[in-house]
Amino acid sequence: MDNLLLMLAPLFSSKLLLVLFFGTLFGLILGVLPGLGPTTGGALILPFTMTLDPLSAIVLLTSIYCAGTYGGAITAVLINTPGTPAAAATCLDGYPLAQKGEAGRALGMATVSSTVGGIFSVVILVFFAPILAQLAYEFGQPEYFALAIFGLTMLASIGEGSPIKNLIAGAFGILISTVGKDFMTSIDRFTFGINELTEGIGFIPVVVGLFAMSEMLTQSTLINQVFNRIALKAIKLPSKDDYKKTWKTILRSSGIGSFIGVLPAEGGTVASLIGYSEAKRFSKKPEEFGKGSIEGIAGAEAANNAATGGAMVPTLALGIPGSATTAVILTGLIIHGVRPGPDLFREQPDFLYGIFGAMLIANILFFIFGFFGAKIFARITLVPNKILWPMIFAVSVCGTYSLNQSIIDVWIMLFFGVLGFFMRRYGFSVVPVIIGLILGELVEGTLRQSLVIFDGNWLMFFTRPIALTFFILSLIALAFPLIRSRKIKKNND
Amino acid sequence: MKNVQKSKRANKSLPFFFKDEFKVSFVIIFISLILLFTTFTFDVVPPILNRGIQPATFPKALLILIIAMTLIIYYLATKNPWKIEKKLPKSFFLTLFSFILFVIVSKTLDFFLAISALSIFVSYCWGEKRLFYLLLVGIIFPIIVFIFFETILGLRFPPGIITNIYYS
Numbered sequence: 001m002d003n004l005l006l007m008l009a010p011l012f013s014s015k016l017l018l019v020l021f022f023g024t025l026f027g028l029i030l031g032v033l034p035g036l037g038p039t040t041g042g043a044l045i046l047p048f049t050m051t052l053d054p055l056s057a058i059v060l061l062t063s064i065y066c067a068g069t070y071g072g073a074i075t076a077v078l079i080n081t082p083g084t085p086a087a088a089a090t091c092l093d094g095y096p097l098a099q100k101g102e103a104g105r106a107l108g109m110a111t112v113s114s115t116v117g118g119i120f121s122v123v124i125l126v127f128f129a130p131i132l133a134q135l136a137y138e139f140g141q142p143e144y145f146a147l148a149i150f151g152l153t154m155l156a157s158i159g160e161g162s163p164i165k166n167l168i169a170g171a172f173g174i175l176i177s178t179v180g181k182d183f184m185t186s187i188d189r190f191t192f193g194i195n196e197l198t199e200g201i202g203f204i205p206v207v208v209g210l211f212a213m214s215e216m217l218t219q220s221t222l223i224n225q226v227f228n229r230i231a232l233k234a235i236k237l238p239s240k241d242d243y244k245k246t247w248k249t250i251l252r253s254s255g256i257g258s259f260i261g262v263l264p265a266e267g268g269t270v271a272s273l274i275g276y277s278e279a280k281r282f283s284k285k286p287e288e289f290g291k292g293s294i295e296g297i298a299g300a301e302a303a304n305n306a307a308t309g310g311a312m313v314p315t316l317a318l319g320i321p322g323s324a325t326t327a328v329i330l331t332g333l334i335i336h337g338v339r340p341g342p343d344l345f346r347e348q349p350d351f352l353y354g355i356f357g358a359m360l361i362a363n364i365l366f367f368i369f370g371f372f373g374a375k376i377f378a379r380i381t382l383v384p385n386k387i388l389w390p391m392i393f394a395v396s397v398c399g400t401y402s403l404n405q406s407i408i409d410v411w412i413m414l415f416f417g418v419l420g421f422f423m424r425r426y427g428f429s430v431v432p433v434i435i436g437l438i439l440g441e442l443v444e445g446t447l448r449q450s451l452v453i454f455d456g457n458w459l460m461f462f463t464r465p466i467a468l469t470f471f472i473l474s475l476i477a478l479a480f481p482l483i484r485s486r487k488i489k490k491n492n493d
Numbered sequence: 494m495k496n497v498q499k500s501k502r503a504n505k506s507l508p509f510f511f512k513d514e515f516k517v518s519f520v521i522i523f524i525s526l527i528l529l530f531t532t533f534t535f536d537v538v539p540p541i542l543n544r545g546i547q548p549a550t551f552p553k554a555l556l557i558l559i560i561a562m563t564l565i566i567y568y569l570a571t572k573n574p575w576k577i578e579k580k581l582p583k584s585f586f587l588t589l590f591s592f593i594l595f596v597i598v599s600k601t602l603d604f605f606l607a608i609s610a611l612s613i614f615v616s617y618c619w620g621e622k623r624l625f626y627l628l629l630v631g632i633i634f635p636i637i638v639f640i641f642f643e644t645i646l647g648l649r650f651p652p653g654i655i656t657n658i659y660y661s
Binding site for chain 2: 164
């Protein structure tokens with residue numbers, strides 16, 4: 001009962017309500033704009049959160065996360081371009097349905113299923129995060145090391161890209177985290193005599209560079225691309241018949257999305273693809289998928305929004321990001337002096353339940369905004385890139401500079417922008433770099449501390465049951481993409 | 494699908510050192526080797542102070558892992574070549590050039606001027622020819638951002654010919 005009251009606290013604070021309102025609105029705008037999205041948007045807004053108290057800052061970031069994930073569906077349905085990667089599966093049926101003159105119905109289903117998925121995942125978060133946090137009390141340094149390794153091996157199965165390329169990108173992210181003074185011995189590593197690098201490479205320049213600047217370079221190659229935008233008259237709530245057809249799909253995808261979200265490093269993109277394919281598998285009319293199936297939209301959208309709450313579970317309970325956007329939220333927590341993990345649940349329940357409540361309200365708010373404002377948000381896609389991206393550049397540069405007031409950070413951001421562009425061009429996802437960077441310190445720190453505990457005996461890792469379980473899961477995570485590709489190859493043959 | 498197969502076939506006919514998979518793998522391994530060499534220059538902690546492993550051990554292991562995995566992707570690419578990417582358009586190189594221009598102007602003249610110059614340059618190169626919109630992205634919007642960061646976040650921008658006028 002007390003926890004429920006704590007969850008409702010944001011409703012009684014005008015400041016938090018204002019932050020929620022702004023965050024949801026901003027998240028929707030970011031989600032609608034192709035190439036932006038909650039991860040880049042969260043990174044861009046992170047410096048601004050320094051003026052807020054920790055709870056308001058995290059509420060702002062989580063509301064951007066929830067609304068941004070939904071916002072991607074608007075662009076997916078109307079211009080066949082996912083506003084966020086997580087909305088890619090929504091294009092498959094959303095756009096064909098819009099082409100049939102049913103854009104309002106497609107967006108109505110996307111809005112309802114996103115809201116249900118989002119709320120479902122918050123319930124999962126409220127129940128499972130404290131349990132996981134309780135479990136984490138059993139963890140010592142070796143267990144955290146094994147957990148971080150599990151998180152990294154999960155990178156192998158991110159998206160449709162090459163698992164080895166994802167692992168290389170993840171290892172590169174960890175390598176970036178080693179730049180600067182070694183935390184145990186204060187010895188300089190990879191600083192090349194540059195004083196500014198002794199503190200290490202900051203998260204914000206890397207994330208803004210890899211996401212925003214690399215996207216700016218990508219957009220520079222697409223300036224002649226013309227989008228066919230389908231006109232939206234009004235968004236329509238799904239009919240009784242639509243609900244009958246889709247309620248099972250929505251619930252199933254909500255469960256799938258929440259589960260996928262909980263897995264370290266996975267996120268909305270993987271969740272929506274699995275949610276979509278499972279909706280097709282269970283459908284009575286699988287032949288309609290790809291041609292404007294309402295079940296397809298429901299399956300993808302419920303899953304990607306359900307992944308938001310799921311991804312917050314390991315982020316808050318263990319300090320392991322569940323997705324790229326939660327990596328930004330994790331950074332937000334750290335720069336505001338909040339240390340995620342089991343102690344957070346014991347010492348600051350009001351803070352945690354405030355976040356849970358804010359996520360719940362954000363899901364309701366984006367339903368209202370989406371339902372009444374989808375037509376207006378759809379118009380945002382009309383802002384030409386030649387106006388939009390120079391503006392994003394100005395905000396990116398000032399935002400990156402503002403954290404440490406360092407011009408070197410801006411140059412690092414530009415460097416990672418160029419690097420991110422070429423990484424994406426040659427099939428290397430940039431998300432593993434971010435996850436690697438976040439987990440790098442944890443991996444190295446726990447490894448070295450474990451070796452001190454074990455007196456340098458590596459084999460001792462395998463005598464700890466929890467650590468051993470995570471190592472076995474890591475092996476499964478590495479083998480899974482291999483099995484999947486063989487299965488696909490066999491099916492094709 | 495046909496285009497992908499066509500581009501894959503085209504990739505097969507190129508000498509190996511012109512192929513993307515070779516160039517990318519070569520760059521990764523070359524940089525990794527330089528960094529690996531650098532790790533041998535890190536200070537070594539005396540045994541009495543050393544707890545666990547040396548500071549260079551972890552980055553060394555990572556770099557060896559990266560090199561090994563890159564060799565694997567190159568080996569796999571010899572069996573299943575990557576598709577050839579489209580040639581990059583002029584607008585890409587102009588945008589890339591604007592980044593370099595930004596670094597030079599922000600270092601030598603002024604941070605704000607650099608943002609302004611890049612915004613106008615990029616917007617123009619991407620096809621915006623209307624003066625009002627060029628002024629909007631190049632002057633009006635950067636001023637709004639500048640004032641916002643300066644007053645609300647209390648940020649002090651680095652000195653330069655324009656920022657000095659503002660601060661004086």
